[in-house]
Amino acid sequence: DAGVIQSPRHEVTEMGQEVTLRCKPISGHNSLFWYRQTMMRGLELLIYFNNNVPIDDSGMPEDRFSAKMPNASFSTLKIQPSEPRDSAVYFCASSSRTSGADTQYFGPGTRLTVL
Amino acid sequence: GDSVTQMEGPVTLSEEAFLTINCTYTATGYPSLFWYVQYPGEGLQLLLKATKADDKGSNKGFEATYRKETTSFHLEKGSVQVSDSAVYFCALRSSSNTGKLIFGQGTTLQVKP
Numbered sequence: 206d207a208g209v210i211q212s213p214r215h216e217v218t219e220m221g222q223e224v225t226l227r228c229k230p231i232s233g234h235n236s237l238f239w240y241r242q243t244m245m246r247g248l249e250l251l252i253y254f255n256n257n258v259p260i261d262d263s264g265m266p267e268d269r270f271s272a273k274m275p276n277a278s279f280s281t282l283k284i285q286p287s288e289p290r291d292s293a294v295y296f297c298a299s300s301s302r303t304s305g306a307d308t309q310y311f312g313p314g315t316r317l318t319v320l
Numbered sequence: 321g322d323s324v325t326q327m328e329g330p331v332t333l334s335e336e337a338f339l340t341i342n343c344t345y346t347a348t349g350y351p352s353l354f355w356y357v358q359y360p361g362e363g364l365q366l367l368l369k370a371t372k373a374d375d376k377g378s379n380k381g382f383e384a385t386y387r388k389e390t391t392s393f394h395l396e397k398g399s400v401q402v403s404d405s406a407v408y409f410c411a412l413r414s415s416s417n418t419g420k421l422i423f424g425q426g427t428t429l430q431v432k433p
Binding site: 255 | 364
C-alpha cells in the first residue's frame with residue numbers, strides 16, 4: 206500500500222514568493238492533518254480536515270497560510286508571501302476511524318527553506 | 321487545555337542498556353495515548369498505543385502502560401540497539417476530540433555501540 210505522499214520533498218525559495226505544498230492521503234482515509242516542525246517550536250498542528258471539510262485551523266499562523274482539500278485524495282498548503290521564519294519541515298498525515306484509535310500515518314515531509 | 325510533557329533529551333545510552341522515557345499528560349475524560357518515533361529524515365511512525373487505563377501498548381520490544389492514577393505513559397525498552405536512535409514523541413487524543421493529536425516536545429535518543 207502506498208503511504209501518504211508529499212511533494213515536493215525539498216523546496217528552496219526566496220522571501221516573498223508563493224509556495225505550494227501538496228499531499229495525497231492514504232486511500233480511504235477521511236481525516237487529513239498538516240503539521241509544521243521546527244527546532245524552536247517542535248511539532249505544531251496547523252489545520253485538519255474531516256471528510257474534506259476544515260475542522261480546526263486555529264494553528265494556522267496567519268493569513269499568509271491557507272489550506273484546501275478539494276477532494277478526498279488531495280490537499281494543498283499554500284504560503285503567500287513566504288518569509289524566512291516559515292522555514293521548517295511540513296508534514297501531512299491521514300487517518301481513518303477504521304484504522305483503529307485514529308492512528309495517524311505521516312508522510313515523509315517537505316523541507317522548506319525560505320531565503 | 322490538554323497537554324503532554326516529556327522528559328528533556330538528549331538521552332544517550334550504550335547498546336543493551338535499559339531505556340525509560342517519561343511522559344505525563346493533562347486531559348479531561350479518558351484520552352487515548354500514543355508513542356510515535358521519528359528516524360532521521362523521515363516522518364513520524366506510530367510505535368505503540370493504549371486506549372484505556374491499565375492498557376499496555378507494545379511493539380518492537382518497546383512497552384508503555386497507561387497509568388491514569390499518575391497520568392503517565394512512560395516508554396520502556398529492556399535492551400536498546402543502535403538502530404533505536406531516533407526522536408520519540410508522546411501524544412494524546414482527547415476523548416472529546418474528532419481526531420486531533422496533542423504531541424509532546426519529543427525526546428532524542430542516541431544509542432552508542
